[in-house]
Amino acid sequence: DGGITQSPKYLFRKEGQNVTLSCEQNLNHDAMYWYRQDPGQGLRLIYYSQIVNDFQKGDIAEGYSVSREKKESFPLTVTSAQKNPTAFYLCASRTRDIGQGYTFGSGTRLTVV
Amino acid sequence: KNEVEQSPQNLTAQEGEFITINCSYSVGISALHWLQQHPGGGIVSLFMLSSGKKKHGRLIATINIQEKHSSLHITASHPRDSAVYICAGFTNTGNQFYFGTGTSLTVIP
Numbered sequence: 668d669g670g671i672t673q674s675p676k677y678l679f680r681k682e683g684q685n686v687t688l689s690c691e692q693n694l695n696h697d698a699m700y701w702y703r704q705d706p707g708q709g710l711r712l713i714y715y716s717q718i719v720n721d722f723q724k725g726d727i728a729e730g731y732s733v734s735r736e737k738k739e740s741f742p743l744t745v746t747s748a749q750k751n752p753t754a755f756y757l758c759a760s761r762t763r764d765i766g767q768g769y770t771f772g773s774g775t776r777l778t779v780v
Numbered sequence: 781k782n783e784v785e786q787s788p789q790n791l792t793a794q795e796g797e798f799i800t801i802n803c804s805y806s807v808g809i810s811a812l813h814w815l816q817q818h819p820g821g822g823i824v825s826l827f828m829l830s831s832g833k834k835k836h837g838r839l840i841a842t843i844n845i846q847e848k849h850s851s852l853h854i855t856a857s858h859p860r861d862s863a864v865y866i867c868a869g870f871t872n873t874g875n876q877f878y879f880g881t882g883t884s885l886t887v888i889p
């Protein structure tokens with residue numbers, strides 16, 4: 668079955684360490700997105716990519732980096748520069764057709780201790 | 781002020797009740813999505829609307845473009861409907877969603 672796989676589901680890291688969250692899709696979707704969710708707040712866009720080797724900053728890109736070397740993969744690195752990295756991270760993808768909706772991954776809960 | 785506002789924030793209902801969750805938005809959108817997030821965190825897309833009304837099982841979603849308002853209705857609610865429901869407006873210009881903060885629904889047997 669096609670879908671988005673995010674791994675791991677739970678991740679613990681020490682403060683000051685970089686950590687990379689995986690997002691893989693087999694839907695042949697062109698666009699991929701990373702969102703962050705904090706308690707009591709809506710999802711906020713970190714980065715998005717519409718095609719391979721191209722990506723754009725979202726509303727809260729500081730302290731994060733991404734790459735899009737393959738259409739299927741859009742990993743997110745949470746760097747030590749991100750001041751409050753503990754959050755729930757969601758990856759999503761969609762086709763270029765505006766009429767089609769998103770597909771979401773199951774999310775990664777990152778806790779920095 | 782958020783671009784997308786939902787109400788209520790929390791909702792508790794008895795099994796079998798009819799439930800309505802409201803969503804208002806202040807930005808221009810090309811489509812509005814209703815999403816369901818279960819306690820584990822995973823999100824499922826329920827509906828995508830650009831006009832009118834859609835129905836899937838016991839779920840009904842409506843949108844009024846002129847009033848910039850959408851509603852999600854659940855008929856004959858069931859404890860398995862307990863989840864957070866999120867509305868999100870998709871903007872063509874920004875190529876992104878604006879998300880509401882969600883409505884936490886608990887259906888009691």
